[in-house]
Amino acid sequence: MATLKHINSKNADYGAAEQYLLFEHDEFTMKPVLDETGRLIPREDYRLSTLNCDGEDFAVACMRANLRYQKNQRREDVKSHHYIISFDPRDGPDNGLTVDRAQALGEQFCKEHFPGHQALVCTHPDGHNHSGNIHVHIVINSLRIEEVPFLPYMDRPADTKVGCKHRCTDAALRYFKSEVMEMCHREGLYQIDLLNGSKNRVTDREYWAQKSEKARAAYRQAHESDFIIADAAARYFKAHGITKLPARKALQAEIEQLISEKDGLYNTYHEQKQRFKELQTVKRNIDQILRRDEPHRRKEQSHER
Template sequence: MATLKHISSKNSDYTAIEAYLVYQHDAFTGKQLLDEQGKPKLRDSYLLDTLECGDFSFATACLLANRKYGKNTQHGDIKSHQYIISFDPRDAADNGLTMEKAQALGLKFCEENFPGHPAIVCTHPDGHNHSGNIHVHIVIGSIRTREVERKPYMQKPRDWREGMKHSSTAQTMRHLRVEVMELCEGAGLYQIDLLNGSKERVSEAEYWARRRGQLKLDRENAALTAAGQQPKQKKFETVKDTLRKQISSVLYRATSFEDFSDKLMQQYGIAVKESRGQLSYLPSGRTRFIRAKHLGDKFDKAAVLVTLQANAERKPKAQFKQDTIGKLVDIQAKLKQGKGIGYERWAKKHNLKAMAQTLILLEEKGLTDEDALDQRIAELDTKFHESLTVVKDLEGRMKANKELRYHVAAYTSTKSVAQQLKAAKRPAAFEEQHRAELTAYRAAAAYFKANNITKLPSPKKLEAEYAQLASEKAKFYEQYKEAKEELLKLKTAKQNVASFFREEELAQQER
């Protein structure tokens, strides 16, 4: 599943770029690693080529271009752009991907998409996370040194005229992602759909914060383990990770934007604001808001409103039943927190009603004996988890079935367009006109290849299989739901009885 990443740089030291590609660097500090003699250590393996540099080095070619066109003279000017194509770790074993082949693909990609720019193309055999993925760095000087032929994807003069600066816009990135998908398709490599946004967006800074935090946490846990203590936390979470979890926990229970913002503030101290149609979140303890686009797609305004609307439509189906048991309130603790006399009166009435409901339930179930109650809770807990396991398994199979049906439908509906491309007189124009259909066709073909599907299954059989899975899920889900409801009631009843007798004991001691 090749991915594409873009990094722009304002560093005017172009030699530092080549040094990073050639020499070993510390993954966290970014500093060059030195050998015993104090000299920079070369990387164990790499391939490097330059394009559009003439007889000069990449750094010299970029500096000459800056001087010739009078650009990149300010500190804030973008001096270079780096695009990183990371291939799937499985490609080496399954599809015969080598560093030489990856370098050739990188050179081809650079020639076709960044003509006229001084460029370095460098391939490394492994990522800094030791995942085994071959990846290609393509670094281009920001200024085009010659005018190039206009191609269908080029929209503005800056995309082909001499002396203009490269701009990595959303439209440019979309084109380049399609190019990466087609590059992998033509080379027979694994690929995913790069056109759909990620549900969770992790920036470069957050990625490294995760790695540094996890490394520190691992060291602390190792020290605790050596001292015979059990670590409390094994996975490090950034501020954004925690914020995503907290927002999600509230989002799926709120039914309006006011309810959503109120619950976030009450439960987690998170403030929400809207500016220019975009949401931002301010966690407790911070002074600057975090924009939704830096957290993920499901946290932006449109997605939040859709989820809240869906919750509001489901609310009538989730009304509490008449036999729902309320939990006893710890009145003394609430009074110490500053609650007034009015709250105390309400809490006493609430506790009387909750205790009456508790006694009625236990008598109806014949569970007034503590041992019988504990045994029934254990039985329901087992039934609850067994049903949940089956439901999760069926949901996974239904998801795979739905994904397969989607790709079968997409492949069938776009196959004729792919065949027309072969006979088109102007392939480039036809490609641009039918880009969406061809992308869907190639994504479906890549999915079939990745899952070793050589014969398309019948849509009717897939629908029948999905209906059968849905029927089984409904049956087990009903068992899960019934066990969960009764389990929650009995646990609440047990907790209420314990709280009641504890309050009585405290009152007796006071008397």
């Protein structure tokens, strides 16, 4: 099953993140593994790309942006955010997941959820202790260098502004987990309920493969329509003569509730689908019995005549 992990870093050396991705590290101590001559050991296989760096090295691009906007200059500032999407080890043999495909999914996830941020996206083919799980690292500069649309996990106007910083709130992390689940379901990969601890640890792959695209799109649309963008709402209320805006805490609580309701439906729909399949099996068995008995009944009726 895919999982999502988040780590924030106050390390001003952005090159350290890239070094971790490109060279072998001890997964417990996070220190680089050296060969007998004391040199770093390159990882055997990986895919690496940068986003919004304008052809520059990731570390250089991040430091230039920080200087331009005078951000991330203090020791206590969060300089970068590190998200890790780890896929189920069985997704390779069972579902055709490759390093290249995982890299493409990671790049798309980064573009959709962290627009306007300089980013590194790197996929490794194996996890800790050679567990065989392909995983994607997404490292973003905490500073935003472009103005972006108001996304569902955001809760204040500054979250869209150029020169402001990314915040991984509890609600945001919950939303990202929800989106990882949606991605795996869409791609036919193994997945569990990351939000509620599903008893059925692995979602029925056949169910998700057969799930109607129309129903998924309608559900997502209904979910997103309940997210109220603060500045757009303010303009709407002003245009319609409404003077009192709803409290942001209430809006945030509603967002979290909607996300919970969305993911709660996964298990309910799954149970109904399983029940439907059982009833179909029973019906087929009855039909077969009736078809077998039909010639016998006709023969008996002909003798009675």
